[in-house]
Amino acid sequence: MRYDRPTDLAEALAIRAERRVILMAGGTDIYPAFAQRKAWGDASRADILDLSALPGLDAITEDEAGWRIGSMVTWAALADAPLPLLFDGLKEASRHVGGQQVQNRGTLAGNLCTASPAGDGIPNLMALDAGVELSSQAGRRLLPVADFLTGYRQIALRPDEIVTALVVPKGPPARAAFVKLGARHSLVISIAMVAAIVELDAQDRIAAARIAIGACSPVALRLPGLEAALAGERLATAPRRVEAAHLAHLVPISDVRASAEYRREVALHLVRDALARIHQETARRAA
Numbered sequence: 001m002r003y004d005r006p007t008d009l010a011e012a013l014a015i016r017a018e019r020r021v022i023l024m025a026g027g028t029d030i031y032p033a034f035a036q037r038k039a040w041g042d043a044s045r046a047d048i049l050d051l052s053a054l055p056g057l058d059a060i061t062e063d064e065a066g067w068r069i070g071s072m073v074t075w076a077a078l079a080d081a082p083l084p085l086l087f088d089g090l091k092e093a094s095r096h097v098g099g100q101q102v103q104n105r106g107t108l109a110g111n112l113c114t115a116s117p118a119g120d121g122i123p124n125l126m127a128l129d130a131g132v133e134l135s136s137q138a139g140r141r142l143l144p145v146a147d148f149l150t151g152y153r154q155i156a157l158r159p160d161e162i163v164t165a166l167v168v169p170k171g172p173p174a175r176a177a178f179v180k181l182g183a184r185h186s187l188v189i190s191i192a193m194v195a196a197i198v199e200l201d202a203q204d205r206i207a208a209a210r211i212a213i214g215a216c217s218p219v220a221l222r223l224p225g226l227e228a229a230l231a232g233e234r235l236a237t238a239p240r241r242v243e244a245a246h247l248a249h250l251v252p253i254s255d256v257r258a259s260a261e262y263r264r265e266v267a268l269h270l271v272r273d274a275l276a277r278i279h280q281e282t283a284r285r286a287a
Contacts, residue, residue, distance in 0.1 A: 001045040001046070001047060001048065002048070003048045003050065004021075004048070004049050004050065005050040006049075006053065007054065007055070008054070009054050009135070010137075012049060012051065012054060012162060013135060013136055013160070014137065015049055016049060016160055016161070016162055017136065019047060020047070021046060021047045021049040022047070022048055022049065023049050023051060023113075023162060023163075024048050024051060025051050025071060025107040025109060025110040026052075026107045026110050027050075027052075028098070028105050028106040029110065029114055051071065051072060051162065052072060054072070056070060057072035057165070058072040058073055058074075058077070059073070060073055060077070060078070060081050060083075065169060065170060066167060066168050066170045067167070067170075068133075068165045068166075068167055069166040069167075070164070070165050071108075071109035071110075071133075071162075071164050071165055071166070072107055072109075073108055074103065074104060074106060074107055075094040075102070075103040075104075075106055075107070075108065075111075075121075076094070076100075076103045076104045078090065078091065078094050079091050079094040079095065079103070085175050085176065086128070086168075086173075086175075086176055086197065087128075087176065088176040088177065088178075088281075089176035089178035089195045089196065089197065090108075090121065090125070090176070090195075092177070093120040093121055093124050093180075093195070096120050096180060097111065097120050108125075108166060109132075109163045109165075109166060112125065112132070112148070112155075112166070113155055113163060114153065115149055115151075115152070115153045115154055115219070116153065117152065117215050117216075117219060117220065118189045118190045118193070118214060118215040120178075120190065120193060120214070122145065122149070123194065123213060123214040124176075124178055124195040125145045125166065125168075126145050126146060126195065126210075126220055127176070127195040127196060127197045127211065127212045127222075128168045128176075128210075129144070129168070129169055129171075130144075130145050130166050130167060130168045131145070131166070131169075132145060132148045132165075132166060132167075133163065133164050133165040133166070133167055134157065134158070134163060134164070135163075136160045136161045136162070138160075140164070143156060146222070149219045150219075151218055151219065152218040152219070171199070172207065172208075174197050174198060174199045174200075174208075175197070175198050175200070175278045175282055176195070176196065176198075177195075177196050177274040177275075177277040177278045177281070178194070178196075178274070179274050179277065180192070180214075180270070181266050182257075189257065190214060191215060191257050191258045191262070191266060192213065192215050192216050192252075192258075192263050192266045192267045192270055193213070193215055193270065194212070194213050194214075194267065194270040194271050194274045195211070195212050195214075196210070196211045196212075196271070196274040196275060196278060197209070197210045197211075198230075198235065198238075198275070198278050200235060200282070204282075205232055205233060205235070206230045206231060206232065206233050206235060206238060207231070208227075209226070209227045209231070210222065210227060211223045211226055211227055211271060213247070213250060213267050213271070215252075216247075216250040216251075216252040216263050216264065217250050217251045218251070221250060223271070225245070225246050226241075226246035226247075226271070229241055230275075235275070235279045235282060238279065239271075239272040239275045239276045239279075240272075242271045242272050242275070244268055246271075247267055247268055247271070250264060250267065252267070
């Protein structure tokens with residue numbers, strides 16, 4: 001097994017284009033993935049391309065268009081970053097990703113690239129309308145998160161590409177919330193989770209809403225029917241507008257954590273809870 005830790009992006013992209021490698025950012029998933037493969041009789045080890053020494057990828061920057069979150073930004077760094085209320089849901093998720101050691105090492109981009117249906121960051125990135133910046137020797141391209149996730153633990157990353165950033169566009173001021181349910185408060189895989197972002201007009205009515213649910217389908221999904229139904233609704237009454245029909249396109253599974261029926265019912269209540277939290281926080285700040 002070969003291990004490379006380049007200090008220049010061009011060098012990293014050349015290695016990526018030259019041979020098959022496992023990309024390593026925080027490294028929190030590499031050993032568990034190897035152990036799982038070995039348990040099923042696959043003891044092979046691919047070469048490692050460590051991205052941790054590439055300059056600039058550990059920074060969060062802002063310009064007129066939006067925010068660029070480098071692919072080496074950790075959950076702990078995100079939690080401490082001075083970001084607007086729009087990011088409150090993503091920051092809340094940062095407190096639920098593993099324990100403190102994982103939060104200090106694990107990256108947002110790495111969480112996305114595992115493409116787990118229960119990845120806590122993914123619904124938040126969808127609600128943020130985030131894009132994924134993919135770099136190769138041929139240049140860069142930007143994919144919406146929904147297009148980057150192609151299926152259960154499957155992503156639209158070409159063999160010669162590296163994720164270099166997550167890009168969040170700017171828009172009107174907005175409020176956000178993230179709620180999840182697991183078997184315990186922390187260090188747990190979600191049974192269901194919801195990320196919600198709401199933009200309000202001058203009359204405190206919902207001008208736009210973006211809501212995504214994780215752990216209830218092979219990939220996290222937005223709720224376009226509900227988002228449309230909430231337009232013009234007062235924030236205080238928004239939770240009452242959420243109906244089971246708005247979640248009908250979800251396809252939850254039954255496993256050791258919960259049945260499909262339980263996940264669907266929980267998701268309905270979590271959406272209402274997320275909207276209620278945004279209302280409560282908005283009222284608290286106005287008081």
